[in-house]
Structures are given as structure tokens and as C-alpha cells.
Amino acid sequence: MHNLIVGYGSAVTDDLVLRRQVCFALYAASRALTDVYRPILDEFGLTYPQYLVLLVLWERPDDAPTVSELGAELRLDSGTLSPLLKRLEGAGLVVRRRSARDERRVEVGLTERGRALRQRVDEIPLQIARATGLGIAELVALRDTLTRVTDTIHRQKEQ
Amino acid sequence: MHNLIVGYGSAVTDDLVLRRQVCFALYAASRALTDVYRPILDEFGLTYPQYLVLLVLWERPDDAPTVSELGAELRLDSGTLSPLLKRLEGAGLVVRRRSARDERRVEVGLTERGRALRQRVDEIPLQIARATGLGIAELVALRDTLTRVTDTIHRQKEQ
DNA sequence: CACAATTAAGTTGTGCACAACTTATCTGGC
């Protein structure tokens, strides 16, 4: 099961070629898309991970999930989220408060400013989709394949 | 051309849902795959970006590309590569030398140790491919779609 | 030849990611 990617030449030689590797394609595409987001999100003073946190909060605006719950959605730990949330709080977009019933938990809620920002980012998904050059069907297929890969890896990790 | 991803509900509501976004799927898959690489590359004392640099050097072991040429392959700038290469040099895997004919350039070559390491990483592409749970045809299709997206974005950026 | 503009690499500062650790709180078994 060598020579994974293309079936000629020596296995060793071929599989280690950069342009043949799915992982490099994934890594490069992820960074390229973040490059598309950057100037757009700059207008709102946001980074891409900060925008992702807001996406989660906008989905359930009355929920105020904990740091762990945010982390479960985004697959990020407190080492990443704690300072990020501190910056979002500094920008006046979210508030953090200790849970009353469990003092270990910190609940993250939207401020009015954070809630209002949602209305201003409507056009972003469209802009991003256009930048990929893919059609809707291709985007959906790509998303589903990637989600399947991610889920497969995470399932393996849990066992 | 709203409601990109699925054709029901309000455009605003749907397109901003995390799980519907291709970009999040890409970001999550990229990090998940890096998680698969990490314990494997740890054995060799490498990070994933360091491994990518070695892939480029292994492709043309007598070439000693410059920092810029490496950067063009990997789409990384000197701000990322300079400290990374310093670490690879510290690990005894590469050497950096000023070009004789153009003192601005720094050429990056493999040491014997760096060259030898190639023989020990043969199995990595196979291990990674297995972890994705995808078949060869799917991997190739995924790689090509992602490469197309990346190229589209970079082409737009240049104009 | 002079020198302004360009190019190459490196540096500095910010913000992720993530491992390893700390601190504070909670829970279950006795």
C-alpha cells in the first residue's frame, strides 16, 4: 500500500514529494483561506479564531456556554481560549462570569456590541465562497469530506 | 447567491452556522492531521513545518535552495523560516551559508544527518493516509480540489 | 560611476495552538 498518491516510481521517492501530499494541500489551503479572511475581519478588529468563537456564540445567543463547551465545539483548549476570550472581552464583544452553581466554570456571553456585530458580517461567507472558485456542490462535498476526516481522526484518538 | 451551503431558512442564519462552513472544516481538519503527525514526528524531534522544509530539501538534495526559494515552495516568509531554519541547524540537520555570488542570499543544505533522516521517515505518508480513513482515489481528489482552491486564491492575490 | 530603488534575510511584536503545569472547586466513596 505504498505509492499512495500516484502509481509509478519508487514508493519512497514518490510519497515524500511535497506536492503529492494531501496534508500539505490541506495546510496550504487552510492558510490561504485565512489570508482571505484577514483583511475582511480586520475591518471588525477580529482574527479568524476570534470570529469562530463569535460564530458559536451567535448560534445560541442566550446560552452563555462555558469555556469548555466552546472548546468542545472548536476543539481548542483553555490554553488557547483563555487569552483569546480575554482579548474579546477587552474589545467589548463578550463578557465572562463565574458560574453561580459551579465556581470552576466560566460562562461566556455576548455583549450588546457583540450581538450587534452579527448583523455586520452577513456578507463574509459569500465573499469567502467566491474566493475559493468552487461551486456550491463542490463546497458541500469538500466540507463533508473534511468533516469525515476530522471525525475519523478524533474517533481514533478517543480509543 | 446566499444560502450557499444548504437551501433553506434565512440566509443570514444559515451561512453563519459553524458546522456549515467549509473554512471551519478546513481549519479543523488541518489541525486534526497535525495532531496525527505530532507523536510520529516527535520521534525524530521534528515539528510539522520543519518536516515540510526537509521534504523540499530531500526532493533535490544537491540543490541547497535559498530561504526565498524554500519560502516560495511552502508559502512561508523569512519571518517564519529564519527561526525555523536556525532550529533545524541547531538540530544538526541543515546548514546555512551565505551565497558567494550574492551575499544577500542564504543557501540551505542538508547535513549528512539530515540526508540520512530521509530513510527513517518512509512509513509516515502511509500512516497518515490510513488515519484519514479515506481511500486512495478520495485522497487524490481531495488533494487536487484543495490545490485548486489554494491556487485560485493566490492567483487572485497577485492581481 | 553614482545612487535611488529593489531585493534578501533577519528582527520585533502579536496572536494563535498546544503541552505541561498550577490553582481552585467539586464529587463520590467511605
Added chain:
DNA sequence: GCCAGATAAGTTGTGCACAACTTAATTGTG
């Protein structure tokens, strides 16, 4: 009710990424 183990968030340290900048060398044009 006590306390060992678990859990939640935060902190520290390392290594990318990338913007903005610096320094040094080269190139093109007059």
C-alpha cells in the same frame, strides 16, 4: 462530614504565522 481523585480555567513556555520594520547587498538608470 472528610478527603482523594476528578474537573475547570488559567499560566508558562515553545514554535509557528504573519505584519511591519531593519540591515545589507545588488541592480538598473541616468
